[in-house]
Amino acid sequence: MYCLNDKQIDFILGDISARGIGMVSLQQNLLDHICCIIEQDLDEDGDFEHFYQQTVSRFYKSELREIEVEAINLLTHKNYYAMKKVMLGSGAVSSFLLTVGLILKFGHWPGAAVCLVLGIFILSFVFLPLVFTLKIKEQKSNREKAVVAIGALAASLICLWILFKIMHWPFANVMSLIAIGIMIFVFLPVYLFTGIRNPETKTNTIVSSILIIAGCGLVLTLVRSPAGTREQYAMNSGNFFRNEMILKSERNQGSPLQNATEKNIFSLCESIKRFLVFKETGSNEISADFESKGQLLGDSSAAMHFSSSTEMEKEIAELCDNIEVYNKGIKSGQQPISLARTILKAPEKKVTDALNDFVQIQMIVLQNQQKPIASR
Incomplete structure (x- = not known):
């Protein structure tokens, strides 16, 4: 059994303080624990300093100051560990839902949209805000807190952009540009200025900044430019006008x-066509000079428009019933109206695809009507 002298005890206390432990009560508790371990486990003729270094390293992963941070969190943030568990749980759940959703999406199986929406929703509104809340408490300077806050905001917007994109909801591209703008012009300068001043983090900061710029650049290659978007919308309107x-x-x-x-x-x-065209353009029909009038058909989801009108939902149900009756009464040589892969069975389609489906249904009715006449 080893017996510590006053000089060694003072050395331990001074080292604990030098390692970042400022709370006196915590210093005394650590001193008591370390002294007990040394006196109990160290041989009488053992190497005190070597054994002390081995003993104190048991109390932390990276640095001894972690104990004080944890203690402060316990004292000032009573829900710290509960929030930490929820954060880890929500992260695991969102990752699981995203994985399942992607598998279902690639397999064209039902439930993909639900899993993806829930996964991204939990990631954006539960996991990332909790990460921000917990991380910001660990930062000392306001600049470091600002970096965490801006990063969390940009990450949430990127997640929501992906959600809006895959669900064909409006403003997806706008959201992506805002997120990337925040990342490049707000987050990156603050992050770079904060990290590059510290010699220990300088290299990692530069490498991370390069990766952020490269990542944002790669994302922008997937985003259609405003001019390209207008051209695509004009093409959509032109195709629909010609079909009409x-x-x-x-x-x-x-x-x-x-x-x-x-x-x-x-x-x-x-x-139904008039309804969709009005929702997209504000006009009941697409005219020949649609481009000058701004009658441009976008990439919105038809289901989003239908869900906003109970009358349209009734008309769609009525249309399905009439098509079923029509198919039962068609004559030999006439073509039945197939609902497979149409907007009536796949409501996640875009407005342009939905309009094309309705035009094709009308064309089949007209062609079937002409077949008996032509055969006479």
């Missing part, structure tokens, strides 16, 4: 619809 002209010509060349079911299908398709 072909449909109108086809109807003028044939005889008027006689069957009530055919009339219902045709009128319901027209009503």
Whole structure:
């Protein structure tokens, strides 16, 4: 059994203080624990300094100051460990949901959208805010806290951008540009200025900054430019306008619809098309000079528009019923209206695809009506 003298005890206390432990009560507790271990385990003729270094290293992972940080968190933030558990749990759940969602998405199995939405939602609104809350408490300077806050905000916006993109919700590209703008013009300068001043973190800061710039650049390659977006929207409107002209010509060349079911299908398709066009452009129809009037069809989800109108949901259900009746009454040589892969069975389609589906349904009705006439 080893017996410590006053000089050795003072050495231990001084070393504890030098290692970043400022709380007197914590210093005394650590001193008591370390002294007890040394006196109990060290041989009488053992090497005190070597054994002390081995003993004190048991109390931390990186540095002894961790104990004081943990103690302060326990004293000032009573929910610290509960928040930490929720953070880890939410991170694991979001990762699991994203993994399952991606597997389902690539396999074209049901449930992919639900898993992806929940996974990104938990990641953006539970995990990242908790990471920000816990990390900001560990930072001392306001500059370091600002880095954490800006980084968490940019990360959340990037996650939400991906969610909006895969769900075909509006403002996805705008959100991505805002997130990347915050990352490049706000987060990066603060992070670079903070880290490069410290010789210990200088290299890592420079490397991380290069990776951030490269990552943002790669993301921007996936984002359509404003000019490209307008050109694509104009192309969408042009395609729909031409389809409408072909449909109108086809109807003028044939005889008027006689069957009530055919009339219902045709009128319901027209009503739903007008609704979608109005939601996208503010006009009931696309005119020949659509570009000058700003009648541009975007990439919005048709389901998003339908969910905002109970009347449209009723019309879609009515259209499905009429198509079912129509298919049962078609004659030999006529083409049935297939609902597979159409907006009526795949509501996650874009507005442009939905409009094309309704035009095709109307074309089938017109062509079937003309077949008996042509065969006479």
